[in-house]
Amino acid sequence: MTLTVLRIVFLFLCSLGGWSISQLDDNLSGYPLLGVGVGLLMGSLVILIDTWLKGFSLRGLSAATFGLLVGSLISYLIGNSVMFSFIEPSTRLVAQIIMYIVCCYLAMVISLRGKDEFNLVIPYVKFRREEKPERLVLLDTNIIIDGRIVEASTTGFLDAVFVVPRFVLNELQHIADSTDMTRRDRGRRGLEVLRSLQKNPRVEVRFHEDDVPGIREVDGKLLQLAKMLSAEILTNDVNLQRIAELQGVRVLNLNDLARSLRPVLQPGEHLTVKLVKEGREADQAVAYLDDGSMIVANRARHLIGREVELEITGVLQTAAGRMAFGDLAHAPVAPAILARAS
16 A cells, blocks of 8 residues: 555545544534534644655664653753742642743753664663665666676675666566567566566565556557656666656666776786777778777788787777777788798
8 A cells, every 4th residue: 555545545534534533522513514614624644744755764763762761851840849839829830831832942952963873872772873864776678688787796896776667577577478589588587687686685676566647658668667766767778768868867778887897008008909800991900809899900910810919009989889909019021021931
């Protein structure tokens, strides 16, 4: 039952209670709507107070209760002391009420300000410090199917609660039930990724059951839910990231993280690579690092298929990624030159 439904039921019960009370009084029995209105007004006032107390934690309530008890005890001791025995009864009552209000207020304020230090006031009662608000991260369908999130979460760098909305889970199930073999394999892979995340003791995975009415597209539902939960979105979809940024929703793109972790190549650095194909220019060959970075080797086309040592001569950042150029550190003699020499 959601909070909205609970409040609606509470307002209904308040209106019903107001109507019942009006029927018990002969003077108000002819005005049932008045009783219903008073009940709704009182219920709305309680809900308004509930809204104001939204950020008030259980630990804060404990501190306020402790302060109220201490303030009541102090005001009782002072109000019934010898100092008040010579005051007239009517004046004494007013003074005791003022003393009660002042002492309770001050004690509650002091308790709330020093709620982390209860162990000093009550030596054998120690409260845990308030934790920071949970960091919620919504997972979209693409990032689940991608699978890299399992390895990324194992490292412990993603310190957050992963939230999988029901509509994302339904989309994964729909893909897994597809008649197309490729789509079916991708959907099943996504379900296996979720199972792996649930088994990871360093990760907390929650399933959000509520749908987002009025929106049909999964991406639109995801954005609206992120706003409602004050959550972030983890994805590898560039288009979703751009739309989310326009709407003020923070997005974590796993591809951006992978690009930022690529090794930084500097001119003059030496590295060993395997040349795999020809380059665009004459005598160029191309190699790739494990992260996908492309290395262009000058005057090395005749060495395709072999591992060579390159000296980096320059680095170029492109829209597709980082590309480096290098020369052979120990240039071997080309086969054609050896043939002519023989």
